[in-house]
Amino acid sequence: MIKRVGFFREFGPPDTDLSAPSIHDAVRPHGLDDESGILAYLSSGTEIFSAMGADRDVVTGDEWIPGAGSLVTDGTWMWPVELRHYVKRYHAQLPEDFLAAVRAARYAAPPVSRKRVEEIVQEVFGRSPFAADESTQASTDGYFAWYLAGLTQQDWNRLLKNLESSGLSARHPLTGDIVLSRVGHDAGHGRRPSQEGALADILADPGNCEITLHLWFASDTYSVVRVRRLDDATTVVVHELGHLEEPEREQVVAALVRSLDQLHENCRGFVLDRAGRSSRADWDSVICEGLPPNAPLPDSIAVDTTRFPQPLGFDDMSRTAYGHLAVFNRSPKEETRA
Incomplete structure (x- = not known):
């Protein structure tokens, strides 16, 4: 099962599960010492769903984030493309197990095979467009x-x-x-x-x-x-x-x-x-x-x-x-x- 990181409740539609974490609780005054590496990792994942357009920054509302709603994966974890914006601008706190995986990979997301992408797409969206038994x-x-x-x-x-x-x-x-x-x-x-x-x-x-x-x-x-x-x-x-x-x-x-x-x-x-x-x-x-x-x-x-x-x-x-x-x-x- 794909692990998820950075899906804060403010990113979703109005009926998003309120038990999801809030981006406001994740904001930190300073970034980690290796924040630049974490940002590089978030940028290096494989994008499996590409959404056109932009969403407004949910913290201050003063900036538009292109491609918000797109999904990125490293094969084990999946995150929204806009997560990088919130880590860079607000030093958003991320789970320790995800950070451990980032550091173990030396801040570069591994390539993801087509088969694994298909598995993730099917898990996230339901029936895969590539599934043989469609x-x-x-x-x-x-x-x-x-x-x-x-x-x-x-x-x-x-x-x-x-x-x-x-x-x-x-x-x-x-x-x-x-x-x-x-x-x-x-x-x-x-x-x-x-x-x-x-x-x-x-x-x-x-x-x-x-x-x-x-x-x-x-x-x-x-x-x-x-x-x-x-x-x-x-x-x-x-x-x-x-x-x-x-x-x-x-x-x-x-x-x-x-x-x-x-x-x-x-x-x-x-x-x-x-x-x-x-x-x-x-x-x-x-x-x-x-x-x-x-x-x-x-x-x-x-x-x-x-x-x-x-x-x-x-x-x-x-x-x-x-x-x-x-x-x-x-x-x-x-x-x-x-």
Whole structure:
């Protein structure tokens, strides 16, 4: 189990456990003799979750801390990236067992293997985006998953513009901020986008990370988008729908359909599952390998007929053509059974 250090209750949301230590109790007038080494250690860990943006200093409120909310690990301990700020500015007191580990490592955090990163991500966030048995887990929320091939930086630029013209913007309508985060082994090594060109570059090459992006429908309504590389040729773009209320959900779905229509030549398939009857990963082998489904049927699923002319397992769904895709929609019989 990963050990945690520096998760003071003021760093979290309003409903954070009040039994967590307070940063105000940890403030000290002077730093330890080896504080510079401790700061170096905090900077040398592996960032496994990267949050974009900044939080205000919770002690004085007079400074913004970039990247606050990101998580760093040495494989044994995990800490928030903003901890370094509080140790440097306020000489925040840290547990002796953590300090002993820092000194034993000579103030340089050891490298963390991909396998260990995956274990930590799964422990902290739940189901790992890299887990081999992901397809056995059922989703609880609705989603619209696109399987897109050959997406270049120019394609992503075009897609982001299509999404914006359809009413879904990567920039917050009031602040203009781009809300993006990364989970995975390379989470701490990517750029933070300040403009659409940089954002398109990141999305075109997510590496070993799962990229999470907000697409804003209104100043208080957004769709969460998750981007991951399935294989060398295919990127999965999942638009989460579960947190949206009616009628916003259907408005967002309509906007996504309009956007996908502009990029259908890159589409290997898609899955629309409003109720989350299945996991999004249940359909990876159906879309990419032409295998029959082994999960409850979604509302709609599209398969590339140039690769798999006779898709199997959709006998209870009506079939329509959409360019090179065969689109299967659930029949009234299936709706009644659901």
